Amino acid sequence: MRVIVQIRIEGAESRPVTVPLHTIDHPCDLLQDVGLGLGDAKSNLGKLQQTLVRQQLERYLADRRGCAHCGRPRAIKGYHPLRFRTANGDIALRSPRWHRCRCEQCREATFCPRATS
Numbered sequence: 001m002r003v004i005v006q007i008r009i010e011g012a013e014s015r016p017v018t019v020p021l022h023t024i025d026h027p028c029d030l031l032q033d034v035g036l037g038l039g040d041a042k043s044n045l046g047k048l049q050q051t052l053v054r055q056q057l058e059r060y061l062a063d064r065r066g067c068a069h070c071g072r073p074r075a076i077k078g079y080h081p082l083r084f085r086t087a088n089g090d091i092a093l094r095s096p097r098w099h100r101c102r103c104e105q106c107r108e109a110t111f112c113p114r115a116t117s
Contacts (some may be wrong), residue, residue: 024040061113
């Protein structure tokens with residue numbers, strides 16, 4: 001039996017996204033084979049965690065990209081790798097570095113939005 005596990009992510013201000021997480025090829029020849037094995041359960045939970053963290057970070061950054069003073073989107077200077085530690089393992093992410101807006105009064109020309117929370 002082949003089962004495709006998917007999640008649907010819905011945001012208040014965005015269109016729903018359906019993301020395939022895992023395909024399980026699981027024969028059910030014996031009664032003890034019914035249900036998920038521990039390996040499949042861990043794999044699904046880990047992939048769910050990765051998808052959720054990536055979607056949440058994307059939304060978090062999108063909400064903060066505009067300048068707090070004038071609303072213009074800040075330019076991206078570049079990215080650096082980021083490891084986000086979770087109970088289901090580390091997740092590799094890209095963390096942006098943004099240029100400050102001209103209207104902001106600050107000595108630093110760039111900043112990392114994660115560090116301003």
